Amino acid sequence: MTAAVLVCGAVMTGCRQDMHNQPKFIPLRANDFYADQRSNRDPVPGTVARGQLKEDSYFYTGKHGVILGNELPAGITFNRDLVLRGQQRFGIYCTPCHSELGDGNGMIVQRGYKKPPSFHDERLIDAPLGHFFDVASNGFGAMPDYAAQIKPYDRWAIAVYIRALQRSQHAKESDLVAAEAAAPAAETKEKPETMSHQQPAREGGKQ
Numbered sequence: 001m002t003a004a005v006l007v008c009g010a011v012m013t014g015c016r017q018d019m020h021n022q023p024k025f026i027p028l029r030a031n032d033f034y035a036d037q038r039s040n041r042d043p044v045p046g047t048v049a050r051g052q053l054k055e056d057s058y059f060y061t062g063k064h065g066v067i068l069g070n071e072l073p074a075g076i077t078f079n080r081d082l083v084l085r086g087q088q089r090f091g092i093y094c095t096p097c098h099s100e101l102g103d104g105n106g107m108i109v110q111r112g113y114k115k116p117p118s119f120h121d122e123r124l125i126d127a128p129l130g131h132f133f134d135v136a137s138n139g140f141g142a143m144p145d146y147a148a149q150i151k152p153y154d155r156w157a158i159a160v161y162i163r164a165l166q167r168s169q170h171a172k173e174s175d176l177v178a179a180e181a182a183a184p185a186a187e188t189k190e191k192p193e194t195m196s197h198q199q200p201a202r203e204g205g206k207q
């Protein structure tokens with residue numbers, strides 16, 4: 001019986017040669033088809049991985065060619081939510097060094113890290129919006145880049161918030177009047193949200 005199985009097995013293996021013996025590439029193994037013998041070939045020049053086609057280069061670089069731009073990319077709308085998003089992300093990623101004020105006196109700096117320039121220096125007030133996006137994307141001198149941690153949209157939101165910070169330190173009296181006029185509207189907008197948060201808690205108490 002055992003012998004029969006062995007013979008059968010041997011015969012069957014003999015039959016299973018169909019596509020095993022044929023010229024093929026085995027990944028990372030030498031192959032003499034190409035002059036350099038590498039079986040792994042480079043992608044065709046201009047190959048773009050799925051989801052990696054960055055057509056709107058300004059959105060991803062903050063630059064037109066090599067020149068930094070001073071406006072938001074076409075796909076981003078300037079509104080209150082954008083500024084609030086920027087404030088939140090700035091609070092998470094930038095304040096440890098730049099501080100909430102943006103004067104460069106964050107906690108890490110107080111513990112000995114190189115002090116960044118203040119965002120309220122004339123040079124940075126005059127810097128184009130794209131500069132802040134670019135620094136967050138690529139780092140600057142002693143500062144590491146935040147491209148891996150912060151998505152491009154949020155880097156733009158942060159850049160916009162830095163502009164708001166700069167304005168806050170150089171506010172004119174006319175800005176206060178404008179802010180007062182906007183304040184009641186902002187309050188009424190927030191009230192229903194607060195109430196809807198409290199509502200379920202009260203109902204829960206009754207059950």
Ligand code: HEC
Nearest residue numbers: 093094096097114115116117132135136140141142143146
């Ligand atoms: C770990 C500390 C640290 C963090 C966090 C940090 N920075 Fe910086 N940043 C620095 C330092 C230090 C410099 C000065 C670098 C130098 O001149 O070598 C700097 C410089 C800058 C500058 C000025 C560049 C110039 O033109 O002089 C900008 C703009 C800036 N940072 C933006 C940001 C933004 C936006 C974030 C958050 C996404 C951030 N930084 C987070 C440390 C930090």
